[in-house]
Amino acid sequence: MRYAHEVGKVRAAEGALMARLPEGALMQRAAAGLAAVCARMLPRVYGADVVLLVGGGDNGGDALYAGARLARRGARVTAVPAGSRTHRGGLAALRAAGGRVLDRVDGEAVSPSAAAVIETADLIIDGLTGIGGTGGLREPHATLAVLASQATGVVVACDVPSGVDASSGRVDGVAVHADVTVTFGTYKPGLLIDPGAACCGVVELVDIGLGPDLPDPDVVAAWPVDVQPPEPRPESDKYRRGVVGILAGGEDFTGAAVLCTGGAVHGGAGMVRFASVEHPVELVRHRWPEAVTTVLPPGSGGVKALERIGRVQAWVVGPGLGTGAEAESLLEATLNTDLPVLVDADGLTVLARRRDLLRREAPTVLTPHAGELGRILGVERELVEARRLEHVRRAASELSATVLLKGSTTLVAEEDRPVRVNPTGTPRLATAGTGDVLSGLIGALLAGGMSGLDAAASGAYLHGLAARIASRGPVRAGTGHPSEAPISAYDVIGALPEAFRALS
Ligand SMILES: NC(=O)C1=CN([C@@H]2O[C@H](COP(=O)(O)OP(=O)(O)OC[C@H]3O[C@@H](n4cnc5c(N)ncnc54)[C@H](OP(=O)(O)O)[C@@H]3O)[C@@H](O)[C@H]2O)[C@@H](O)CC1
Numbered sequence: 001m002r003y004a005h006e007v008g009k010v011r012a013a014e015g016a017l018m019a020r021l022p023e024g025a026l027m028q029r030a031a032a033g034l035a036a037v038c039a040r041m042l043p044r045v046y047g048a049d050v051v052l053l054v055g056g057g058d059n060g061g062d063a064l065y066a067g068a069r070l071a072r073r074g075a076r077v078t079a080v081p082a083g084s085r086t087h088r089g090g091l092a093a094l095r096a097a098g099g100r101v102l103d104r105v106d107g108e109a110v111s112p113s114a115a116a117v118i119e120t121a122d123l124i125i126d127g128l129t130g131i132g133g134t135g136g137l138r139e140p141h142a143t144l145a146v147l148a149s150q151a152t153g154v155v156v157a158c159d160v161p162s163g164v165d166a167s168s169g170r171v172d173g174v175a176v177h178a179d180v181t182v183t184f185g186t187y188k189p190g191l192l193i194d195p196g197a198a199c200c201g202v203v204e205l206v207d208i209g210l211g212p213d214l215p216d217p218d219v220v221a222a223w224p225v226d227v228q229p230p231e232p233r234p235e236s237d238k239y240r241r242g243v244v245g246i247l248a249g250g251e252d253f254t255g256a257a258v259l260c261t262g263g264a265v266h267g268g269a270g271m272v273r274f275a276s277v278e279h280p281v282e283l284v285r286h287r288w289p290e291a292v293t294t295v296l297p298p299g300s301g302g303v304k305a306l307e308r309i310g311r312v313q314a315w316v317v318g319p320g321l322g323t324g325a326e327a328e329s330l331l332e333a334t335l336n337t338d339l340p341v342l343v344d345a346d347g348l349t350v351l352a353r354r355r356d357l358l359r360r361e362a363p364t365v366l367t368p369h370a371g372e373l374g375r376i377l378g379v380e381r382e383l384v385e386a387r388r389l390e391h392v393r394r395a396a397s398e399l400s401a402t403v404l405l406k407g408s409t410t411l412v413a414e415e416d417r418p419v420r421v422n423p424t425g426t427p428r429l430a431t432a433g434t435g436d437v438l439s440g441l442i443g444a445l446l447a448g449g450m451s452g453l454d455a456a457a458s459g460a461y462l463h464g465l466a467a468r469i470a471s472r473g474p475v476r477a478g479t480g481h482p483s484e485a486p487i488s489a490y491d492v493i494g495a496l497p498e499a500f501r502a503l504s
Pocket residue numbers: 011014015018026027028030055056057058059060062083128129130131132133134135136137138139141158159160184208
């Protein structure tokens with residue numbers, strides 16, 4: 001389990017701990033942890049060229065003390081101080097250990113000598129900004145961040161890659177792209193959520209003793225997932241295991257219906273009831289004979305349609321459904337029940353104009369991508385992508401629903417609960433139809449009795465795991481890494497059983 005705390009909570013915990021410790025003790029713990037990771041990154045510390053990018057705050061102090069430790073082990077350490085001030089104690093420690101300090105880089109220009117040491121270093125420690133960084137990187141920090149990211153040496157970010165907002169993962173402008181991020185005391189949400197997460201490389205947590213002073217986390221990532229999918233019991237039958245009803249597809253949109261049903265069939269539902277107009281029903285029958293299907297004649301109306309379909313324990317509404325009056329009537333009818341309802345795709349487009357339908361007591365799970373969430377909240381897709389945490393929280397609170405925001409980092413939010421980050425995601429999933437598989441899968445988990453938050457978080461976890469399983473082949477000789485291949489949404493369905501087995 002990875003717990004992440006926003007900056008205010010980290011500072012409060014650090015303050016409480018610092019009050020019980022001798023001055024400077026925490027920074028020494030942080031620097032020792034940072035230096036130890038750096039030493040592991042180098043084939044040999046003795047004689048290695050190490051560059052420290054040193055900002056004006058304590059993040060720069062950590063880098064200087066870590067540099068001093070490496071210098072004492074024989075590394076050739078050069079500090080590049082940036083901004084108007086430099087941590088005094090750190091600077092003195094580095095000098096005392098034999099490290100070199102270049103002229104301060106201030107304003108726009110980074111000297112050719114500073115650029116040259118960065119370019120040729122074996123290892124670069126990024127100590128420009130940590131949790132104190134606010135807004136886009138100013139100069140000369142921005143230029144230094146770019147030089148570090150382009151250099152050939154290993155880049156180790158101290159606490160947070162500079163340019164990444166620690167609390168949210170926002171990146172305004174440039175940021176350091178690290179190979180490793182050594183973070184202190186607790187994870188920060190920005191290390192787990194894109195675009196910040198993509199700047200971190202491997203994240204290593206150094207324990208500085210903060211644990212007892214930390215409150216509940218703001219964001220949680222669990223590996224393996226902390227909630228087990230429902231298991232059939234000896235007394236189970238298909239109805240007790242949970243029947244999921246799927247309202248998806250139309251005459252022109254049939255793929256979404258087939259894929260969503262596949263996700264539910266392999267998601268552990270006792271039974272999948274699928275209802276739509278004739279063409280998608282034919283295709284679902286053909287591909288998933290396990291599903292019980294109902295043809296809904298055009299114009300039958302939402303309430304009548306649900307009566308025809310029969311009893312279910314949870315509804316999935318929306319993939320390929322269309323956005324017209326027919327779809328709206330089906331959505332309204334399901335949301336008027338007291339059953340859990342998952343709304344996806346076209347259903348979300350309808351919801352954007354009918355938010356009033358969400359006034360209900362039963363669990364509601366919404367599974368938008370950034371564009372769909374933007375439509376519901378009335379903001380641009382790009383803004384949602386840039387500030388994923390803020391928007392998923394806002395949606396969960398304004399809509400009183402469990403909101404799963406899909407994309408490069410999948411987040412699941414419910415009001416007053418820590419936001420869950422899915423750790424299994426893979427860009428291999430960025431292919432048409434995988435979202436439909438996810439909604440069917442989560443629908444099956446809801447029908448099995450899981451809460452909205454648990455079903456969404458476990459569904460995203462299994463979905464990502466299935467994609468990884470589907471894309472990975474045998475380990476390539478000599479590399480230690482598995483070979484990978486592109487996958488289709490069908491492949492994800494096919495790999496779901498193995499993903500479930502991995503959790504059992
Ligand atoms: N507290 C503790 O117990 C412990 C803390 N620890 C460490 O301290 C770190 C926090 O240190 P911190 O609070 O000094 O802030 P920090 O991250 O160095 O940033 C402030 C500096 O950045 C600058 N700056 C800001 N934004 C900028 C921008 N956009 N572009 C350019 N510059 C910008 C800002 O400049 P100013 O705005 O003042 O001009 C100021 O100089 C934390 O991450 C961890 O590493 C560990 O040792 C463990 C114990």
